[in-house]
Structure formats: C-alpha cells, structure tokens
Amino acid sequence: MAVGHHTEDMSAFPRNSGHKTWGPRLRSTRSARVLLIAICLLAVMVAHWTVPVAWHFWHVVHIILRKLLFVPVVLAAIWFDLRGALYVAGMVTALYLMHVYFQWAGAYGENINQIGEVATVWLTAILAGVLVGREKGVLRKLACTHEGALVALVSALDAREHNTQAHSLRVRAYAVRLGREIRMSEAELAILAQAALLHDVGKIGVRDDILLKPGPLNPEEWQSMREHPSIGRKIIEPCDFLREAARIVYTHHERFDGTGYPQGLGGAAIPLGARVFAVADALDALMSDRPYQAELSFAEAKSRILADSGTAFDPEVVRVFVAIPEEAWNQLRQECEPWSNLTPTPLPGTEPKPVSQS
Ligand SMILES: [Fe+2]
Numbered sequence: 148m149a150v151g152h153h154t155e156d157m158s159a160f161p162r163n164s165g166h167k168t169w170g171p172r173l174r175s176t177r178s179a180r181v182l183l184i185a186i187c188l189l190a191v192m193v194a195h196w197t198v199p200v201a202w203h204f205w206h207v208v209h210i211i212l213r214k215l216l217f218v219p220v221v222l223a224a225i226w227f228d229l230r231g232a233l234y235v236a237g238m239v240t241a242l243y244l245m246h247v248y249f250q251w252a253g254a255y256g257e258n259i260n261q262i263g264e265v266a267t268v269w270l271t272a273i274l275a276g277v278l279v280g281r282e283k284g285v286l287r288k289l290a291c292t293h294e295g296a297l298v299a300l301v302s303a304l305d306a307r308e309h310n311t312q313a314h315s316l317r318v319r320a321y322a323v324r325l326g327r328e329i330r331m332s333e334a335e336l337a338i339l340a341q342a343a344l345l346h347d348v349g350k351i352g353v354r355d356d357i358l359l360k361p362g363p364l365n366p367e368e369w370q371s372m373r374e375h376p377s378i379g380r381k382i383i384e385p386c387d388f389l390r391e392a393a394r395i396v397y398t399h400h401e402r403f404d405g406t407g408y409p410q411g412l413g414g415a416a417i418p419l420g421a422r423v424f425a426v427a428d429a430l431d432a433l434m435s436d437r438p439y440q441a442e443l444s445f446a447e448a449k450s451r452i453l454a455d456s457g458t459a460f461d462p463e464v465v466r467v468f469v470a471i472p473e474e475a476w477n478q479l480r481q482e483c484e485p486w487s488n489l490t491p492t493p494l495p496g497t498e499p500k501p502v503s504q505s
Contacts, residue, residue, distance in 0.1 A: 229276030349379025
C-alpha cells in the first residue's frame, strides 16, 4: 500500500480472537534446549557408567563415551552462555565423580587421569562460555548498529515527507506481529522487519512537487511515484545485510490478484514478506489521518482489509490478521509512539530495547 499521499482503496467480517503471543514459543524453545542438554548428559553418563572395561575394546568405548561429556557442556555454552556452561560442568563433575567413587576407588593412576578430565571439562566450559558470550555481544552490537543505520535512512525520507518514520515504525511492529502469527522463522522476521522499516525509502528519489502534492496525481506523476519500489531496491540492495529485504521493498506494491506494480506479480509469486507487509501497511494507512482520507476506526479498517482479501491481499494473511484482537494492535501502536514509555515488543535480531525515535 502506498504511504504518504496516495494509497489504494481498501473496504466486514466476523471477528474472532485467536490471540497468541510469541513469548510462550520462546520459553518452549528454552525448555526444549534444557531438556536436550539434560538428556544428552544423562544418556552419555549412563552409557559410560554401564559399559564394562574388562576387555580392551570396551575400555576404548568407555573412554570415547567419557569424551562425549563435553557435548552437553558446549551445547550449554552455545545456548545459555557462561553461566549455563558452568552449571552443566558442575553436573558433569558430580555425576562423573560418583562413577569414579563407586567404580574406580583406589585406582590412583586412573583417578589422576579422571581428575584431569574433570579439569578439562571446566576449562572447556569457561572457554566456550566466554567466547560464545563475547560473540553474542558483538552480534548484538552489530544488530544495533544496523538498526541505527536503517532508522537514519528512514529519517532522511522523514525530513521530506513527514510522518514517514512514525508510519514505518508502526508498520514494522504490525508486520512482525503478523509474521509471527503465520509462523515465519526468526530469520524471515528479521528480513521482514528491515523491509517494513525501509519500504518507502525509494520516495527519496521522487520529486518534491509529486511527493508532496496535496491533490490527486496525474498519470505522469503516478508513473514517477510508482518508481519508488525500484528506487528503494537500488538504494538498499548494495548493502549485503539488506539484500533479502530489498526483494520485499521492490514488491511491496504488488497485489495478490496481479494488478499491482512494478512487475504485476500475483499470488505466491509475491514474496511472503511482501504479502504480510501489505496487510500491515494497509492497517496503518487506513488508521492514519491522510490528506485523501480521514482516519478510520480499527473496525472500519478491518472491514476494508477483509473486503480486499483475495484482490489486494493474500486471503491467508488476512485470515490470520482478523484473528488477532484489536487490543494487540493498539498495544503495538502505543509502543511506537515517541512519547511512549512502554517496553517495545522485541524485534527479531535486536535486543529488547526502546526503538530510537528522532
Ligand atoms: Fe510504497
């Protein structure tokens, strides 16, 4: 949907509430990881403990199994940083020393070797924990730097066409919420978030007399306006980390029935991110006061979007959209206000910190 002065028309449906937040999913991922580490640790420990050492072959297997105790420690470092790694190293030590006490008591040569092994487990936990923690810190810093660069780009457009930035921040929050609901992966959501923020950055390349024209555009002016997805793609595509987002920026004015621009793509040929974005963008455009349209209520905006299901919008995305209750959208809207002191819903790939507003 167009943002700014020119947008397409949109226009009732049953309401239902299928409100799901993504918090439980994150918590369940965490629980699954804890469970996997625990199963891995216990399986290796039980196998190690029960393999007899009477024959040379089985002693070799016994020692190989002992080395596998490093696996849960490293997994804990990757998923839960230093603290998690130290915690699992403590459990490995407790379980392993019980095995040593009951099966190897008095075998001093073996015991020295076994203590050395425990020391190595702790060393591995510390090294892996510190290195993974440091790497995550660098990645977080990089994500914040990217975020700053993207907001700066949108600010550049905002300097010409006011309210673009606020609109882009809201559309990003809406699009990510919709994307989560249709179970896009975290990587896809991160790309969708970038694209939603930058969708209209190509309007930087549209002349002021067209971009800021209060009245309707003539056909030639429309032609220029319709170049903004291509210009946007050209601006951001050279950035490696924005290459995927550029595809969505390029296709953000395509319509599900194939009557959009610039390529006239239809249905599944339009990237999923662009189909999700279209609904998020329409919601914000309809609920905003524009020169060509008074602000609509959520119910009215929802009716318009539902009426355009299958023409402008992917019916599947619309189906998911209508299942999300109004309060969820209101909450996101408030979080995006510059004066808001609400904790913003975390975006994929970034720290849960307030979105900078300039
Ligand atoms: Fe646009």
